[in-house]
Each structure stands twice: as structure tokens, then as C-alpha cells.
Amino acid sequence: MSTTADKRSRSSVPWSSFWPGFWKAPHRPLMLCSVMAALVGPLLAGTDPQLHARLLVFGFAGAAIGAYLLTVLPGWTKVRATPARLGLLVALWLWGRLMPGPAEALYFIGLSFTLAPPILRAGLYGRLWAPLAPLLLALATLRPDLPVESTPLLLAALVATVGARALPAFLASATGHPQPPDNLALYLSAPLLILGAIALPHPAWLVLAALILLGQMLRWPLIAPPLGTMLLPPWLWLMAALLLMATSDGNPSHALHMMTIGAIGGMIHAFISRIFARRGAATLIAQPASLIAAATLHAAALARLLDAVSLALVFWVICWGITLAQLIIHCRQQPQVPVFIGSRKKQTK
Incomplete structure (x- = not known):
């Protein structure tokens, strides 16, 4: 019995002890995505300049934008993104990295629809730029002819x-x-x-x-x-x-x-x-x-x-x-x- 309990305790420790509150703090997974994109992006400059640009703009900057806006959202509205919603946004961001092009818009649309409802319910119309900005970036991902x-x-x-x-x-x-x-x-x-x-x-x-x-x-x-x-x-x-x-x-x-x-x-x-x-x-x-x-x-x-x-x-x-x-x-x-x-x-x- 003790052996089973030991195995159960060992299997339940690693994630919660090594990454405490990881999915409860929006800046952590999204900033990790941003930093990884920053490191990988320049390696593509010599082989695929367009992919290099997309990764650094929509990947690096896009993840950082989400990290900031979702972190300050509770201060504006008292509403925070759930770990499930945050996990979905990270998955959409990763999908955009694997399939550069229109698929990149899904992350920005998801971010916008996460921000807009609580901001509207709180009547913070001066903050509507926050959900509108990701929508503009979503439109940019859909335009292959957009000037560089x-x-x-x-x-x-x-x-x-x-x-x-x-x-x-x-x-x-x-x-x-x-x-x-x-x-x-x-x-x-x-x-x-x-x-x-x-x-x-x-x-x-x-x-x-x-x-x-x-x-x-x-x-x-x-x-x-x-x-x-x-x-x-x-x-x-x-x-x-x-x-x-x-x-x-x-x-x-x-x-x-x-x-x-x-x-x-x-x-x-x-x-x-x-x-x-x-x-x-x-x-x-x-x-x-x-x-x-x-x-x-x-x-x-x-x-x-x-x-x-x-x-x-x-x-x-x-x-x-x-x-x-x-x-x-x-x-x-x-997290603090x-x-x-x-x-x-x-x-x-």
C-alpha cells in the first residue's frame, strides 16, 4: 500500500511543484511562447525571410501582447482568463506557428473574444482598444499582400x-x-x-x-x-x-x-x-x-x-x-x- 501511495505522490508532484500556478498566471505560458519565438525567429532570416518576419511579428510580439493584456485584465474588470481559456490560446498560438498564414488569425481572434466581454460588461469603453488591437493583427495575418x-x-x-x-x-x-x-x-x-x-x-x-x-x-x-x-x-x-x-x-x-x-x-x-x-x-x-x-x-x-x-x-x-x-x-x-x-x-x- 505504501508503495502505491509513494508512486501516486511522486507522479503528482513534478508539474505542481516545478511550475506552481503556471496556468493561473497568463504572463507565464505566453511569455514563454514569446521568448521561444524570439530565439527561433532569427535563425530563419537567412533561409525564409517571410517566415522569419511572421514569427517575430505575429509569434514573438503576438504572444507578448496577449501576456500583457490578459495580466492587466483582472485589474480593469476583476475577471481573469481561466486556465482552460489560457491553454486554448496557447494551443492556437502554437497552431499558428506550425501553419503560418490564415491559421495565425485564430489566436488573435480568441484573444479578442477573451478580452471584449468583461470589458464591455464593466462599461470600460475607453479600454476597447485592447480587444480591437488583436482583431487588427488578425486581419493583418489574412493579407498576404500587406506591405512589409x-x-x-x-x-x-x-x-x-x-x-x-x-x-x-x-x-x-x-x-x-x-x-x-x-x-x-x-x-x-x-x-x-x-x-x-x-x-x-x-x-x-x-x-x-x-x-x-x-x-x-x-x-x-x-x-x-x-x-x-x-x-x-x-x-x-x-x-x-x-x-x-x-x-x-x-x-x-x-x-x-x-x-x-x-x-x-x-x-x-x-x-x-x-x-x-x-x-x-x-x-x-x-x-x-x-x-x-x-x-x-x-x-x-x-x-x-x-x-x-x-x-x-x-x-x-x-x-x-x-x-x-x-x-x-x-x-x-x-506567482504574485x-x-x-x-x-x-x-x-x-
């Missing part, structure tokens, strides 16, 4: 939307300074201009968007601890990429990689670094490994601008290799809330 820069611009519009709200909150939390007053028109003007550049291409849209992003940044507390400071370079890359895209003599490849590596990759890494941070009395403290990884990521963007493609790949892989190791260690710990902002009292889910 259009999908990164869709992601840039989403980064501008999320960052305009999240970054001042994170920086205020890190510095103890008050957040700038809410201004919905200011928050949405840059994303709408970026979307306008996709619908009716003209450099003026992108220049105006960059200027608005600069104006937003100047309202934030810019002198912050390292974890807060990590949020600023991606915002600068975003502005620089938009300005370079607006110039007729700019190198399109340079602008594209400033956007994808520096802005989108940098912002995803800055957000994921917050879940690894050590919790201080009232804020989060950056792990040294996160700072090293951030430095290599931005070095990758600079190397790509210098056309040192191999060096950029090495820096990129180092960044996400470090991040993968951090994520595995994180998944072995009990809030995820992206520190609090005075530790709580478990």
Missing part, C-alpha cells in the same frame, strides 16, 4: 497606446512622483496617426506621431531607477524609427529593424523584466541579469544599423537566452500580484 512595413506599424501603434498609459504609471511608481493627468486625446493621437500612415501613406503622419510621442515623454519623470529607465530607450527607438520611415532617403531595412528590435523588442523586454524584479518596500528593483540582457538587446539594434548582421544576431540571442533562464526560474516560484508594479504587501494568487 505595415505590420510593424500596427504593432508600433499598439506600443504607443499601451506605453502612453503604462510607462508614466511605472515611472511614477518607481520615482514616487505623481502621474501626469489623464488625457485620452493625447494618448490616442499618436496611434491614430500611425494607423493613418498605413491607410493613407504620407510622411507627415509619422513625423506628427513622433512629435506627439516626444511630448508625452517630456511629461513623465525621466530620472528613475534602472528598472524604470529601461522603459525609455524603446520609446526613443520608436520615435527614431518613425522619423526614419518618414524620410525618403532613409534605409528601409534600418528603419524596420529600429522598430522591431529596438522599439518592439525593447519594450517587450522592459515589460518582461518587471516580472523578474525583486520587490522592494514599495517598488520593483531590477535584476542585474535583466540589465545585462537589455544592454545586449540595444547593442543588437545598433549592430543592425551598422549592418553587422551576425553581431546583431549574437547580441539578440544572448539577450533572450538570459531572459529564458530568468523565466524558467520565475516559473518555479509562486501585482505582476508589473510593486506593492507594499506581497500577495499570492
